[in-house]
Amino acid sequence: MMHGSLFGSDNCNTSIVNFHRSCPNPDCSYDICVNCCRELRDGAPHGATEVSSSLSKSVEASRITALKGNDAPDGWRSPETLLAKDCPTHMSFDVAEWRAKSDGSIPCPPKECGGCGSSLMALRRIFEANWVDQLIQSAEALTCNYHLPDIDLSHGCSFCLATSSVQNGDNHCQVRQASFRNNSHDNFLYCPNAVHIDGNEFEHFQMHWRAGEPVIVRNAQANASGLSWEPMVMWRAFRKASKKLKEEHFSVMSIDCLDWCQVQINIHQFFKGYLEGRRHHNGWPEILKLKDWPPANTFEECLPRHGADFFAMLPFSEYTHPRQGLLNLATKLPDTALKPDLGPKTYIAYGYQEELGRGDSVTKLHCDISDAVNILTHTTKAKVDHKQHEIIEKLRKQQEVEDSKERYPGIAEAPDSHQRSDETETKDFYSQESTDDNKSCLPETMNKGKDIDNGENIISERDYADISGRTSLPNEINPSTNALALAEVNVALEIKQDCAEIECGGAVWDIFRRQDVPKLIEYLQRHWREFRHFNNAPVASVIHPIHDQTFFLEEKHKKQLKEEFNVEPWTFEQYLGEAVFIPAGCPHQVRNRQSCIKVAVDFVSPENVQECIRLTEEFRMLPKSHRSKEDILEVKKLGLYAASVAVDEATNLLSKLNAPQSHDELQQLEHATGTESSIAEGLDMGSTSCSNQD
Known part of the structure; x- marks a missing residue:
């Protein structure tokens, strides 16, 4: 666990977004992120320590x-x-x-590393099952027909x-x-x-x-x-x-x-x-x-x-x-989350x-x-x-x-009395x-x-x-x-x-x-x-x-x-x-x-x-x-929550577009929908990188 209320990997100090492994031993609370797990399984030269x-x-x-x-x-x-x-x-x-076992399971690290060394670490998650995958699918559906214009500043x-x-x-x-x-x-x-x-x-x-x-x-x-x-x-x-x-x-x-x-x-x-x-x-x-x-x-x-x-x-x-x-x-x-x-x-x-x-x-x-x-x-x-x-x-x-x-100690001249x-x-x-x-x-x-x-x-x-x-x-x-x-x-x-x-x-x-x-x-x-x-x-x-x-x-x-x-x-x-x-x-x-x-x-x-x-x-x-x-x-977590808000707001605006509106109201809704779609597209790749599973 990281300082304060930040939940992070005890091994690399990076915040944990969703999937992670945790020691089930009630006397041990060692947690590691999926990147540490991957490094252990890949046989990194020094494990993931x-x-x-x-x-x-x-x-x-x-x-x-x-x-x-x-x-x-x-x-x-x-x-x-x-x-x-x-x-x-x-x-x-x-x-x-400390290394992964042949079947891919990961033991809790030795006591010298902060763990207990006696249990196998269990896979756990923070968000609801499939929430991240569903979020990515919704963002892709909203942005599939919207693309940010290419910017070419090569000529100014x-x-x-x-x-x-x-x-x-x-x-x-x-x-x-x-x-x-x-x-x-x-x-x-x-x-x-x-x-x-x-x-x-x-x-x-x-x-x-x-x-x-x-x-x-x-x-x-x-x-x-x-x-x-x-x-x-x-x-x-x-x-x-x-x-x-x-x-x-x-x-x-x-x-x-x-x-x-x-x-x-x-x-x-x-x-x-x-x-x-x-x-x-x-x-x-x-x-x-x-x-x-x-x-x-x-x-x-x-x-x-x-x-x-x-x-x-x-x-x-x-x-x-x-x-x-x-x-x-x-x-x-959300209001309940710890703010940076x-x-x-x-x-x-x-x-x-x-x-x-x-x-x-x-x-x-x-x-x-x-x-x-x-x-x-x-x-x-x-x-x-x-x-x-x-x-x-x-x-x-x-x-x-x-x-x-x-810088050049070998060529320094002896100083005179004034220099000394x-x-x-x-x-x-x-x-x-x-x-x-x-x-x-x-x-x-x-x-x-x-x-x-x-x-x-x-x-x-x-x-x-x-x-x-x-x-x-x-x-x-x-x-x-x-x-x-x-x-x-x-x-x-x-x-x-x-x-x-x-x-x-x-x-x-x-x-x-x-x-x-x-x-x-x-x-x-x-x-x-x-x-x-x-x-x-x-x-x-x-x-x-x-x-x-x-x-x-x-x-x-x-x-x-x-x-x-x-x-x-x-x-x-x-x-x-x-x-x-x-x-x-x-x-x-x-x-x-x-x-x-x-x-x-x-x-x-x-x-x-x-x-x-x-x-x-x-x-x-x-x-x-x-x-x-x-x-x-905790930028990965920020990205997920921002994508979720953008998807919800864009979906709500699109539903209003389908309802009878005045001309001015339609123009306002179209502009707002474009803004939310822009946010969702900008976050789409970021959300994908946050969805790594163990």
Whole structure:
């Protein structure tokens, strides 16, 4: 059984949807999913024991696309090495002892693995007999004559091209250039203005969303009440709710982005640093990220007016609203089911305009299991005087020398007395004491995903890399994208007019295409020793290059990635009031250029439910101690319930169509039926993948 009320496999920690096997021994409650059963019967090298087979598969799956011949990437941890490191002492039994019998029956695993080792596991189900099969048949019957139109964006989006041509010189252009890939037609991202979103824009959004592209919605705050998101306003609103909360919530845990250790700080002091900036005693910026504030699941309770204001901002709420979104599959769960925590969640962090190289305000590279939308609700730029700039540049040069010596220890020259003095100062700095009295960075703490924020969530806050020098258009523009190029110029002008007081965006996003993930993994496998994480030390080991959430690609890394693998992310700045849509399965990272307050929600769209299921299977292969391991979304169950609701509603609407109706009523019913059929078709394949039987 998984944490809380989630019912899952004790072996792989994946949620159980329907069929599973359970130990009938009343003193033992060991359960395994059908995938674990299949692996045992297939004679997997290590049975289905999660700590061995899942980790081995995860590492091998990542390596297989990157290896050339039999040569492993330099320094890359082998599955055997990682297994030995990850496997706890109580799991040191011979996993070959647990295997399926010749007749296919599966015994309960040995006590060392959490079972009783004395009974045969019995096949059981959660839903009524044949319910899933009947659901699939009903969905197929409803959608057999309905097919989503094919989307061909290989020559650019016709909506974007037409709009950009007509609005040449207008400030309503709907694209933003985010990459400069050669011979590519997805360099421009759909970027509508929230004020002008209508029915046609909904279809336009769906075209890009089905293509797996991010979307940027400008001016989302125009639809809100105008409530202030100033941190002190939020703090006062939070204090009014203090009677409902424990006093301990006034002292919060933050993350120091220099060493990724926890720092306990008074919430008022944190917000003061948000506005004015903080620095270590040697002048280096102290960049803090607030962790879990307001506490999980209490955002609307602690900040009810801000919660209502945020929901009013949400673009395309049919997808994004966590309770009322018609196309958000997470809203289709029955009242009795345990709901996943989809937000809203706040991500509050300091920022620095230039890329520091160490200690940047970042959310590290990761991939969310669901779709997400992230709105930037407040920014402010802490002032840095000329003297501090000089100190920062001096320390940055020392860091470059230190990095070179770590990467090429055999060719490092002996430093002179001046260099030795600088290095001593740097070392003293990295054993800083400014806020370390309340730091928690013990190894046993760092190994627990719940205690240390590696840049988690996703729907977590996203922080990004500097894109200075990339806002200008290329000298040569393909004629087919000329209208888009002109549109980009207009967008830049609009930004300057609407946000004249903002010198730069609040955050920089890097979002990678799904098809580029294998090459991205290969790059990280090749260069992982060049990155730093806990205690600002080089990364010690890698389980999964993306799901570990330990890497952040700086400008030099992205340039290297482009040169070696011809992979380039969508890179763009997020300005105040902009909502960024991130499709499930797209790895991304963020760096704050200013102090930022971002608010985000997760959602599950019909277009991406298959990708969510694929990621669930990928996370299943991670070791139990991994931060991304637990299947908290239960997307397969979401898919089944959503398909059931869509089938019931479509059937009801079709029955009404057959009854005498007025012309207007018929048109409304036809539109509603088309929507439900679209949902059902989008879920049809997902439901099929959820119907595995033992």
